[in-house]
Amino acid sequence: MSYASETKRTSPASMALAIGVNGSIILAVALSPVIVEQIKRDPFEGRSIPVEPLPPKQDEQKQDSDTRPLDPVYVPEPVNTNIPNDPVDIRTGNEETGDIVIADGTGSGETLIKDPPPEPPAIFSAATRDPRFARDFQPDYPSNLLQREIEGSATVRVLIGSDGRVHEAQLVRATHPDFGKATVKQALKAWRFRPATRGDVAVEDWQTLSVRFTID
CATH class of the missing domain: 3.30.2420.10 (TonB)
Incomplete structure (x- = not known):
């Protein structure tokens, strides 16, 4: 009788043991906690964030200052430099005589204004x-x-x-x-x-x- 054709009868105890082992493995796998990889969510997802522009470079700032309109410049009125050749000498007094000297306004010279002579003392x-x-x-x-x-x-x-x-x-x-x-x-x-x-x-x-x- 060959080995291939030989039938071998399995004992009921072995079958029960094999079923128990396999069931324990399946049950252990089924009851084990499911590991779920949590994906961190971006807090800024779905929101628009204003972005400030970067400050201009020094060359750009200089260019902007050069193109900015300047303030108006104050120009004073021209000074009259037409001075007569023979100006009238105006003085307020004469230290030696005490006479008051003023210009007569005609350009012809000066006019002396003297104090009136004092009244003679009563006799x-x-x-x-x-x-x-x-x-x-x-x-x-x-x-x-x-x-x-x-x-x-x-x-x-x-x-x-x-x-x-x-x-x-x-x-x-x-x-x-x-x-x-x-x-x-x-x-x-x-x-x-x-x-x-x-x-x-x-x-x-x-x-x-x-x-x-x-x-x-």
């Missing part, structure tokens, strides 16, 4: 004794000196007012105090003057006068 006339009161000029003789026959004199300085009266009397000197007292008293009481004048106006005047006391 002063001193006070004089009023002859109507001449007899009242001599003071009374002091009796004690008269009895003793003592002669002398007195000098006083008086302020003659614009009304001709003596407003103040000051003793300058006297040979005896009683002569001085008698003279001051008489001056304030009875002396009268024609007042001093400055121009046509009566003014005060100080004068110094002397009186002599003699026994006839």
Whole structure:
């Protein structure tokens, strides 16, 4: 009997074992987790992103600045240079004379404007004794000196007012105090003057006068 034609009977235990092994493999494959390769999605997919242009190069910037219109240039009005050959000398004053010098406007030269001459000072006339009161000029003789026959004199300085009266009397000197007292008293009481004048106006005047006391 040849090997090829020989039939061999398989045992039921072997068959069950083979089926179990194959089923376990199939079941293991079926239950194993499916590995799925996740493809990362681009977050910018489907959206438009504005792209800023690149800054121009230096050559391009220079070209743009050269072609840009310039600001208008201010041109001042022309200065009148037509100066006369013989300009008028205009001055404000003369240090030596104090005269004011101005141009007369005709181009013929200068015009001197001088200050008006000052008015002459008013003439002063001193006070004089009023002859109507001449007899009242001599003071009374002091009796004690008269009895003793003592002669002398007195000098006083008086302020003659614009009304001709003596407003103040000051003793300058006297040979005896009683002569001085008698003279001051008489001056304030009875002396009268024609007042001093400055121009046509009566003014005060100080004068110094002397009186002599003699026994006839």
